[in-house]
Amino acid sequence: MARLHRPPLFLAAIFVAAMAGALAATLLLLAPRGADAHANTQVGGTLRIGIGWLPPPETPDMRLYAEEGFDLDLAAEIARGMGVRPEFILVAPDDAAQALAAGEVDLVVARAGAGDGLRRGARIVETGFESGLSIAMRSDRPLASWADLKGRVVCASEANRHGRDLAQRLGATVKVERAPAVALMQVRTGECDAAIHDRVLLDPLFTKLSWQKFSATLPALEPTSLVVAVSPGNADLAQAVTGALKDETSPERWRQRREKWASTVSFEVYRDQVAADCH
Template identity: 45%
Template sequence: MAVALPLRLAAAAAGLVALVAAGAVSATRPAPKPPVSAVRLGVAAPPAPTDPAGRVYLEEGFENDLAHALSGRLKTPAEIVRLSPDEAEAALRDGRVDLLIARAGPDAASRRDVKVIPAGYASGVGAALRSDTDIHAWSDLRGRTACVSEANAAGRRLAEDHGARLRLTSAPAPALIDLRTGLCDVSIHDAAQLKPLLSKRIWRKFSSTLPEVAPTSLAVLVSARQPDLAEWAAEATAAIAGGAGGDTRAASWASMVDFEVYRDQVAADCH
């Protein structure tokens, strides 16, 4: 018994040393991210538009595309919540959504209320016009007809601010068809999407543009009150936003919209 006691004390001391050492190591490690059972992913864009025949069209930007790609990277169930642009930020502030996919302006990085995570796509507002147009500046739109899709809030504001008559369409392809057939003087879209589209030979007669204005970038927004969620969302966003992802999406968009215009146009081009 006289020998057993020191052995027990030694074992206890060794265990205490190990415990202290483990505590010291764990103190240097970042705290584990809290488990998330489900994420409410807000999207400041309507669903992909359809026509009365049930044909689906590409939408104006890539908000919906990013929402589905991000939901597959979060490694947890994700509920996509559709929001109007007017209510989107309020929904993030009051906790109706955990993450918000939206357009962010140039000053977004300096905001303190939200963490803005770039998603690899940026563009200003651009325009497609006939090559022989007499419209050479945005101010020339006064009194002219501008085709804009209903989801293109920035394009609508720009057209209205310059005194244009709005002709709203359900999707980009119908807006571009109306330009080709003479119902519109200009069709307004993201400049980054128009660039690969208007480089196609079939668009040569409608490849005049206006200076790119009102730049925004597609981003994932997280409340500053949730830094762990912001870190987690940044990792998932980086996995789908790297490299030339924005250019690839724009080129794919242009090819599909070009096909939709070819498929749907029934009247001849204006001359």
């Protein structure tokens, strides 16, 4: 009777090991890795982004305005860079860390100071934008100090919660307006003694000839940075956000944004003031 030929045991072991290695390599290639892990699982999906203020869907006169800061612009850039659809969810700045911890949002785009609680309760991705608050006022009768705002009328936009809080603490009467252009226009018309905004946005505005009479200001106070916050344990999402913003956070890119903001707002002030003068 013929005897069956059996391969040596060591050859069988080599075959099994080779198959296991091939399977492991295949799984490694198919699995999302590193900074792309969260992005890959989210492509085509929805990214829930917490924002401290959302503009109304439309205005009574149907006019569009440049907003106070760049929160919404940056949030849209993150979603676009990650290949997802953004869902903006209103989250009060003081509730941002709690919203992340509860899973109500995937990330928050917000302004945060050096000692802000959000920095302790979340993983932070810096965006490169930082500014203190300052004011625009008439050059022929400027206020000498921040303390002189007491009893004065200060215009601030709806989105500028930090500016409104500062003006109120200093004893000013705050007049809340829809957008920065409306607040700044009322300095020109005399309805407000000053308008409060980010100093790094006022600086390029003041270089324009039409703003020389309204370019008096005060030293910047209470600087904050624009940051993206994710839950502390979500390192993959933080890396995905960093990757999505890699071409959007350079000093030159921020200079371009500031210049565009100043030009757009200056035009909006001119448009609204001319329209008001024509009626």
